[in-house]
Amino acid sequence: MTKASALHRPHLVKRLAAEGIRLTAQRKMLVEIIQDSSDHLDAASLLRLAKKRDSHIHRATVYRTLDLLKRLSLIDELDLMHLEGEKHFYEVRTKSEHFHLACFRCGKIVEHKTPTFELLKKEISKQTGFRINVIRLEVGGECRNCGAQSSNLPRKVGVP
Amino acid sequence: MTKASALHRPHLVKRLAAEGIRLTAQRKMLVEIIQDSSDHLDAASLLRLAKKRDSHIHRATVYRTLDLLKRLSLIDELDLMHLEGEKHFYEVRTKSEHFHLACFRCGKIVEHKTPTFELLKKEISKQTGFRINVIRLEVGGECRNCGAQSSNLPRKVGVP
DNA sequence: CATCTGATGCGACTGAGTCGCATTAAGTCA
DNA sequence: TGACTTAATGCGACTCAGTCGCATCAGATG
Ligand SMILES: [Zn+2]
Ligand SMILES: [Zn+2]
Ligand SMILES: [Zn+2]
Ligand SMILES: [Zn+2]
Numbered sequence: 529m530t531k532a533s534a535l536h537r538p539h540l541v542k543r544l545a546a547e548g549i550r551l552t553a554q555r556k557m558l559v560e561i562i563q564d565s566s567d568h569l570d571a572a573s574l575l576r577l578a579k580k581r582d583s584h585i586h587r588a589t590v591y592r593t594l595d596l597l598k599r600l601s602l603i604d605e606l607d608l609m610h611l612e613g614e615k616h617f618y619e620v621r622t623k624s625e626h627f628h629l630a631c632f633r634c635g636k637i638v639e640h641k642t643p644t645f646e647l648l649k650k651e652i653s654k655q656t657g658f659r660i661n662v663i664r665l666e667v668g669g670e671c672r673n674c675g676a677q678s679s680n681l682p683r684k685v686g687v688p
Numbered sequence: 689m690t691k692a693s694a695l696h697r698p699h700l701v702k703r704l705a706a707e708g709i710r711l712t713a714q715r716k717m718l719v720e721i722i723q724d725s726s727d728h729l730d731a732a733s734l735l736r737l738a739k740k741r742d743s744h745i746h747r748a749t750v751y752r753t754l755d756l757l758k759r760l761s762l763i764d765e766l767d768l769m770h771l772e773g774e775k776h777f778y779e780v781r782t783k784s785e786h787f788h789l790a791c792f793r794c795g796k797i798v799e800h801k802t803p804t805f806e807l808l809k810k811e812i813s814k815q816t817g818f819r820i821n822v823i824r825l826e827v828g829g830e831c832r833n834c835g836a837q838s839s840n841l842p843r844k845v846g847v848p
Numbered sequence: 849c850a851t852c853t854g855a856t857g858c859g860a861c862t863g864a865g866t867c868g869c870a871t872t873a874a875g876t877c878a
Numbered sequence: 879t880g881a882c883t884t885a886a887t888g889c890g891a892c893t894c895a896g897t898c899g900c901a902t903c904a905g906a907t908g
Contacts, residue, residue: 549885550873550874550875550884550885550886551874551875552873552874552885552886552887553873553874554886554887555886571864571865572864584887584888585887585888586887586888586889587864587865588865588866588867588887588888588889589886589887589888591864591865591866592886592887605770607767607824609822609824610765614774614776614864614896615864616774629812629816629818631818632821638816638818640812640815640816642808642811642812642815644804644807644808644811645808647804648802648804648805648808651802651804652789652800652802652827655800655802656789656798656800656831656832657831657832657835658789658791658798658827658829658830658831658832658835659829659830659835660827660828660829661792661828661829661830662769662827662828662829663825663826663827663828664767664769664824664825664826664827664828665823665824665825666823666824666825667812667818667820667822667823667824668820668821668822668823668824669818669819669820669821669822670818670819670821671816671817671818672816672817672818675817675818675819709854710853710854710855710904710905710906711905711906712854712855712856712904712905713904713905714855714856715855731895731896732895744856744857745856745857746856746857746858747895747896748856748857748858748896748897748898749855749856749857751895751896751897752855752856774865774895775895
């Protein structure tokens, strides 16, 4: 169990209850798995992990729960630059906006944050009049390690 | 034909030639369609438009060409906040980075740019040591118009 | 023009995600 | 606590975007 789970689970459960959403065993389990995972999970991985705990859980339930959590803005959906196919990944939404950098060589995903991002968000809102609900920044490139080796290793995608 | 096409097509063709890529009739046509379109196209729309010009073009060719252009960084792939399903959309990559705002109520897509975004990009690079190859910022929310009506219109997604 | 080779068309195939419906179980209240 | 109501789950058939291997076609080159 990561630090995140202990902090967020009560909040999530409260949110679900507040919306008049039924707190089923499956939903609790799925939320727990997402929160406790140190990786960013895609639907298939989530289903796989869930089946370890309850082999009868059905993929439809996983998709429906992801949709629900997305609609409630309890999780964010990520592409991670489509590093491994067209999958989408999910993570619990935290108050402080962070974003993701994906290395096209080694596949590493790095989370980062900087005040400039928060500033940019405010600025966009002011300049365009949009009330911002979701904001997603993703970066693809070459991480410090891979760049340092200035190697000729095979590339995966997006490299000009 | 939009302003973009006249400016970029020669460049695109040059780039393709430079890479030792064969300039087939199909590739030329697909590049033209993407450039001339005022909308952001997804694979299916691109195929539909292409078939109007050459009814024999096959969907596999469209997918392969999109992959090629993506790999060469000649086009960027967008999600547009999955406003209409899980489709991906494509646009010619221009030098100046812009990003997209999607309104969850009316579905409008707005393109925007601000120096802070360029600044952020430089900052990320410096702070993380990443050599940035692709950077994608997408915003979902409520546009000025829809917000002004503070209406109870049906919502599409992501609204808490 | 002839040759070489990468690209296209094709159609079968895959597999993620969806849908309608019968069954189950969460929440509620007497 | 034990019905009762109704949302949620499990199920399996289904869809349909995207992939793949292979035969054929057509750029590029000299
Ligand atoms: Zn790396
Ligand atoms: Zn993250
Ligand atoms: Zn996506
Ligand atoms: Zn709008």
